[in-house]
Amino acid sequence: MSVRNYRLYWLGMAVSNNGTWMQRIAQDWLVFSLTGSSFAVGVTTALQFGPMLFLGLFGGLIADRYDQRKLLLITQCVLGSLAVILAALTLTGNIRVEYIYVVALGLGLVTVVDNPARQTFVGVMVPKELMRNAVSLNTGNFQLARLTGPAIAGVLIAAAGPGWAFAINALTFVATIGALLAMRVSELQVLPRAERAKGQLREGLRYVAARPHLLWTIVLVFFVGCFGFNFPIILTAYAGTEFHGGAGLYGWLNSTMAVGSLVGALLAARRNVVTVRMLYAAAAGFGVMLMVAGATPWLWLFLPVLAVTGLAGVSFNTMANSTVQLATDASLRGRVMSLYFLVLMGSTPIGSLIVGWITEHWGAPIALGVSGVVVVLAALGCGYLAARQAGLRISLDPRPGRRHLVVAARG
CATH class of the missing domain: 1.20.1250.20 (MFS general substrate transporter like domains)
Incomplete structure (x- = not known):
């Protein structure tokens, strides 16, 4: 936490992770409410996490070739936009389970790049001797959101419906994007890039x-x-x-x-x-x-x-x-x-x-x-x-x- 860039990133992710957990809970609840089918919930989960199984290595290659901070700015903007689309469709009453499937697949495709970029970006923000500490704090950040995000989502869904959970998740991406923009680029570690080549x-x-x-x-x-x-x-x-x-x-x-x-x-x-x-x-x-x-x-x-x-x-x-x-x-x-x-x-x-x-x-x-x-x-x-x-x-x-x-x- 003594590293300014990492501190900004950690605080931004603390906000965004809560929003992500809120959307997960609200999304599953909405699919079940629309269909009454646990299988439909499973299809949504498969669409969201399936792309990582088939395209995960390509996402890692992209993270090795390009600037991780710029990649994260792109992925976080796209993820926030998908949350906006889901919120708008739900709050206007135009939501259908097929639209949720498309958004879930979009989330999965973006995560293919976002996940390895986030993992490798830790080594860009902090020196090698602090990397283990930073990885552990990232895990703690995720676990804290896992504790609070679903609880907030449960209250919000009961009081106002799942659409507002999607809307709040969209707003939480402002924290992550703002943190990435506020970083001092001169203090980031310079890592070698993988050149384009076969194999x-x-x-x-x-x-x-x-x-x-x-x-x-x-x-x-x-x-x-x-x-x-x-x-x-x-x-x-x-x-x-x-x-x-x-x-x-x-x-x-x-x-x-x-x-x-x-x-x-x-x-x-x-x-x-x-x-x-x-x-x-x-x-x-x-x-x-x-x-x-x-x-x-x-x-x-x-x-x-x-x-x-x-x-x-x-x-x-x-x-x-x-x-x-x-x-x-x-x-x-x-x-x-x-x-x-x-x-x-x-x-x-x-x-x-x-x-x-x-x-x-x-x-x-x-x-x-x-x-x-x-x-x-x-x-x-x-x-x-x-x-x-x-x-x-x-x-x-x-x-x-x-x-x-x-x-x-x-x-």
Whole structure:
């Protein structure tokens, strides 16, 4: 926060993230109100997040080629314009679900460029030694908005309708655009740009494949995203069938997890150094907390365990994000981060089918337990394979007074 440009950006995003969460809630509610169909809500979500799966690497290449600040000015203006269109159609009574589909697809296409540009812009605003701290504060910003944005949206939708939520979201982009315009360009870091050439997407993939600490971290992110972040499914089942509550309890469960996630992000912001060993240990710890949560039968105990689980999950996410950014050459960072988010966001829909099936047939506690086991095994397996590919040898020594885990060069 001592860096003026980053401080402006963080405050602008704090306003905009709240608006984004408000629009997400209002958009899903409006689609369901118009159609009465959960499938239609799913179609909207697929249209909004699907482009990242198919075009994410191209977005990363664009972020590597062009000035990230100028890219963000363009994407934020387009995102704000889409919110204006949605607000105008809703408030005038001309909204139809097909129009929402088109806007959702537009949001997804813009996000393809906006997401990697935002990630790599952190390294433009702050020096390398502050990047891990800045990434953690960005995560905390998002988690704080996740806590407050849906609550504001709920009140606003009940009082005035979803159209005003879209209108307020459109206004919040003024804060981000204003922050970007108010920055001192002379204080931004100068990063190398990727020149136009053939095979640049393959270059990014080869770069990751040749570096064990990047490759196996991204593979681990796949397993954690696939099995560790299916809480909408899990918490819905807990609120409805395990603890026999309703929408109110579901809200409490989400808020409890958001509080833990926010604390985890703020704690991660205090950490200046993260070793690869700490990263894999954080993933294993998250898996263990998933198993503990699955084995907790009482609501009064489940709530604090859920908060700690959220803390552990965000701690791993923050460590993995900052580690990949710091370990990547600046000219390739956009492509590598787009691959990172493609894996993270693309794995969750896959996992949701698996975890949803387990939850439906065996119950939410079993689903949490199985997810935790998979995450722990993935952390151990990826850690071992990363060390092996890097030419390291791992040995365990359980004897008292000895260093229990030893990592050394083979031979």
